[in-house]
Amino acid sequence: MSFLYAAGLAVALLVVAPFIAHLLERRRADERDFPPTRLVPLSEPVARRRRRVDDRILYAVRTAAVILLAFLGATPFVRCSSLAIGRHGGASVALAIVLDDSLSMLAQSGNGTRWDKAKKAAYDLIADAREGDAVGIVLAGSQPRIALASTTDLAAARGVVESLVASHRATDLDGALELARSLVHGLPQADHRVVLLSDLADGRVDGPPLGESADVALWIPLSDLTEPARNCAILRADRQRERATVRVACSPPGESKRRAVAIYADDKRVGETKLPDEAPGTDVGVQLHDATGELMARLVGADAILADDTAPVLATSGELAVAIVADPVSSKLATGGPPPVEQALSALELDMRVRPLPLLPDRPEDLAPFAGIVIEDPPGFTPEARRSLGAWLERGGVALLALGPHAPLAPLGASFEPLVAGSVGWGPSGAQGLDERAAAVFGAAAPGLYDLRPRGRATVDLPLLGSAAKVVARWKDDAPWLIERPVGRGFVFVITLPTSAETSDLPLRPAFLTLLEMFTEAARGRSGAHRTTVGEAWAFQGAKSLEVVGPDKAHLRVTDDGTSKLVVPDKIGTYDIKLDGDKLIRLAAPAEREVDLRPRPVNPQTRAASLGDIRAKLDVSPHVAALLLALFVVELGIRLWVRSAR
Amino acid sequence: MPSPLRSIDWGSIAPLRIRARVVADGVYAGAHRSLRRGPGVEFGGHREYVPGDDLRWLDRRALLRHDKLIVREFETETDRGLRLIVDASASMGFRSHAAPAAKFAFAALIAGALARLAIASGDPVGLEWLGGAGVRPLPARAGREAFERIIGALESADAGGDLGLDAGSVERAFGSIARKAKRGTIIVLVSDLLDLPNETLDRFAALASGGRVLVALQVLDPEETKFPFEGTVRLRALEGGSVIETDADTTRTRYLERLAAIGNEWARKLTDHRGQFLRAETTDEPAEVLRTAVFAIGGRLTRRGGAP
Numbered sequence: 035m036s037f038l039y040a041a042g043l044a045v046a047l048l049v050v051a052p053f054i055a056h057l058l059e060r061r062r063a064d065e066r067d068f069p070p071t072r073l074v075p076l077s078e079p080v081a082r083r084r085r086r087v088d089d090r091i092l093y094a095v096r097t098a099a100v101i102l103l104a105f106l107g108a109t110p111f112v113r114c115s116s117l118a119i120g121r122h123g124g125a126s127v128a129l130a131i132v133l134d135d136s137l138s139m140l141a142q143s144g145n146g147t148r149w150d151k152a153k154k155a156a157y158d159l160i161a162d163a164r165e166g167d168a169v170g171i172v173l174a175g176s177q178p179r180i181a182l183a184s185t186t187d188l189a190a191a192r193g194v195v196e197s198l199v200a201s202h203r204a205t206d207l208d209g210a211l212e213l214a215r216s217l218v219h220g221l222p223q224a225d226h227r228v229v230l231l232s233d234l235a236d237g238r239v240d241g242p243p244l245g246e247s248a249d250v251a252l253w254i255p256l257s258d259l260t261e262p263a264r265n266c267a268i269l270r271a272d273r274q275r276e277r278a279t280v281r282v283a284c285s286p287p288g289e290s291k292r293r294a295v296a297i298y299a300d301d302k303r304v305g306e307t308k309l310p311d312e313a314p315g316t317d318v319g320v321q322l323h324d325a326t327g328e329l330m331a332r333l334v335g336a337d338a339i340l341a342d343d344t345a346p347v348l349a350t351s352g353e354l355a356v357a358i359v360a361d362p363v364s365s366k367l368a369t370g371g372p373p374p375v376e377q378a379l380s381a382l383e384l385d386m387r388v389r390p391l392p393l394l395p396d397r398p399e400d401l402a403p404f405a406g407i408v409i410e411d412p413p414g415f416t417p418e419a420r421r422s423l424g425a426w427l428e429r430g431g432v433a434l435l436a437l438g439p440h441a442p443l444a445p446l447g448a449s450f451e452p453l454v455a456g457s458v459g460w461g462p463s464g465a466q467g468l469d470e471r472a473a474a475v476f477g478a479a480a481p482g483l484y485d486l487r488p489r490g491r492a493t494v495d496l497p498l499l500g501s502a503a504k505v506v507a508r509w510k511d512d513a514p515w516l517i518e519r520p521v522g523r524g525f526v527f528v529i530t531l532p533t534s535a536e537t538s539d540l541p542l543r544p545a546f547l548t549l550l551e552m553f554t555e556a557a558r559g560r561s562g563a564h565r566t567t568v569g570e571a572w573a574f575q576g577a578k579s580l581e582v583v584g585p586d587k588a589h590l591r592v593t594d595d596g597t598s599k600l601v602v603p604d605k606i607g608t609y610d611i612k613l614d615g616d617k618l619i620r621l622a623a624p625a626e627r628e629v630d631l632r633p634r635p636v637n638p639q640t641r642a643a644s645l646g647d648i649r650a651k652l653d654v655s656p657h658v659a660a661l662l663l664a665l666f667v668v669e670l671g672i673r674l675w676v677r678s679a680r
Numbered sequence: 681m682p683s684p685l686r687s688i689d690w691g692s693i694a695p696l697r698i699r700a701r702v703v704a705d706g707v708y709a710g711a712h713r714s715l716r717r718g719p720g721v722e723f724g725g726h727r728e729y730v731p732g733d734d735l736r737w738l739d740r741r742a743l744l745r746h747d748k749l750i751v752r753e754f755e756t757e758t759d760r761g762l763r764l765i766v767d768a769s770a771s772m773g774f775r776s777h778a779a780p781a782a783k784f785a786f787a788a789l790i791a792g793a794l795a796r797l798a799i800a801s802g803d804p805v806g807l808e809w810l811g812g813a814g815v816r817p818l819p820a821r822a823g824r825e826a827f828e829r830i831i832g833a834l835e836s837a838d839a840g841g842d843l844g845l846d847a848g849s850v851e852r853a854f855g856s857i858a859r860k861a862k863r864g865t866i867i868v869l870v871s872d873l874l875d876l877p878n879e880t881l882d883r884f885a886a887l888a889s890g891g892r893v894l895v896a897l898q899v900l901d902p903e904e905t906k907f908p909f910e911g912t913v914r915l916r917a918l919e920g921g922s923v924i925e926t927d928a929d930t931t932r933t934r935y936l937e938r939l940a941a942i943g944n945e946w947a948r949k950l951t952d953h954r955g956q957f958l959r960a961e962t963t964d965e966p967a968e969v970l971r972t973a974v975f976a977i978g979g980r981l982t983r984r985g986g987a988p
Contacts (some may be wrong), residue, residue: 069874077930
């Protein structure tokens, strides 16, 4: 603010002048000597009130007039800054605006949030665009997405920016920049430019500087968005009986000092624990007292981002129930004890309840308590069992079917529907071990499968399983070993090897545990409350109807890819889901890396003046003058009205 | 709070001495005869005898001729003193833009003219004051010098004083007259009748005893009689120091009613005591006001009384 601007605004101090004049006018208002004053009655209150109201209206008008007069005096010196695109020789520009709509952009910056500043900058850039320029908009919140494909329709671009709202997603700058470059690639404009409007806080402080090796020029104009900020966030909160575990991350980690996390049941505080001195990503235990109903975890104290200071507490007391249907004779171990799959599930300590079943239940309601079922080497399913299993799968059950030597022994009328269609055979394995592509599924545990030594293997009629079936691991001779297949809203894993130690050494391989973890995760994901990261899509396979209401009570947009209905939660909080008439609850939590507000390094070239600059423009004098004139007219009107009323 | 002293705004009434003479000369009052019936030298007529009449004036010839008891009446010239009571309190110093002079100036003009008329007839004139500053009460005197003294006293007075706080002022003026004024004395009170103590009217009416003639002349400013203000006004009394803010448009009627009530009360009370109440505005023609006053006084003079 220049001296002249300040001096111009100082005229606004004259705003007290109408008030003083009003007081003076009131003080000497027609006061005069009048000997018979004692004969004069006091006036009617109505008349006095009317006069007071009239005076106040006039006073307000005059005060506004003085303020506007001050601005009128100061506006020749007012310069509102706005972003402008740098042009080489005045040529048209193909511009891709990357707007970061991640959680970190909700940090306060001056009078608004970083998001507000970035959005205004996007407005400025579009306003500065000329006819012939192309503008595209990419959102950098994970997953990056195109809000507007490149277009020369600048009005449409303005409309898109207008409709954008901030989300609580994580940041994916690399993906967003890649998407932006693809938007401008091949456009006929002479100059291509990507503008990144972000705080650069993508959790990759040590990552490569942005704009290092880009074929399209990258401009990062808003350096003030990267100013340091302090923030703590609740990443998740879980309850187990009378204790809650809250994971808290702070940026910088020392921000956790002098802060605490409290658990509330409605508005009643049922527990509180001070945070450790440093919390880069720390689990904090909170003892609960008399906690009933839905619980909320809240951070005590304020920071840059309020949205991540509260999270619902997920009750994990309801254990995951998994049923194991295995022949106790064929699947027993020589060393005794339960079948290997039951022992392995117990060894995983995945907070679940494992229940062995001697037979597959014939009634769907008997399967309802289970989120998953492991079926070990069955000799097919009876029609009643098939019906029961099919209904259970339709409602989201997850089954792991281990085919073994009993498969070809299916009695008449028995089959493996609805898990496997067609006939299932058993014979010697043509290959020892699995193909190395299994590493994609089993990761570090995969090598243990490369030299698997089975005594035989099952064969399935793969084409009959349908296009939805996917072979995720194969024998070395390309025969399927692990097949995944959605059935209704449920999911089926099929392995062509039993889990019995008598048939193969699979139970002895680490990948066996990985397989069971995959199965357990799938079962947990389809049952009860479920928590994912904001921005991570929820796919509901086979869903016929889906309705999702977010934490702000707004209905989320549901997309359908043919086999699944997809919903992307972009806000932290609890989502109420109505899936084919069933009510579910899911939670969306912030990504831990998004809490780190430190900016990623950038190539100094991305701030070059040739890419664009911040211009001073917008003289508001004419608007202020017109407003001032209108106020004078209003005052005249009020005076005439008052006079006629009297 | 005592009212501040006010120098009299004489306006177009100055100089008082000349104006009073002019006004008085413009009024034909004749050499008003201060007549009293009873023993005298000039026959004044007959009337029937009523018990109590002095038998010396029984007309025996008429008794013989008409067989009725008839008494003879005579007229005799006598000096009938004029006692002026002039209000010089602070409120009398008021003058509005529309008025030619302050109320006191107008009152002094009427009082001076009356004094001129009375002295021209050979009657003694005295002067008493209500309130005022630098005022000098004058005992009743006749002759040319008496007029000069009265004019001098009127001219040297300033308006001031709050009669509401100085009840003794009324007692001093009225008490002096009650003690000294002879039978038949004409007592003229010239005042705005505002802010007077409550007992003033009763005390003034009491002066009517002993055949004295009372006349109260209320002098008001046109602003006081019309209340011409508009909108919200703040009014400050000259006596009592009260200030009120009021809406003139809505209170005008009630004010005029209250003002009229004062005049009505004085008129009713004085009528009961054979007195007269007159009202004048400072914009009125002084000669007309004086003529009205003389007429009111003369009315008392022409009424014939009974036997002495």
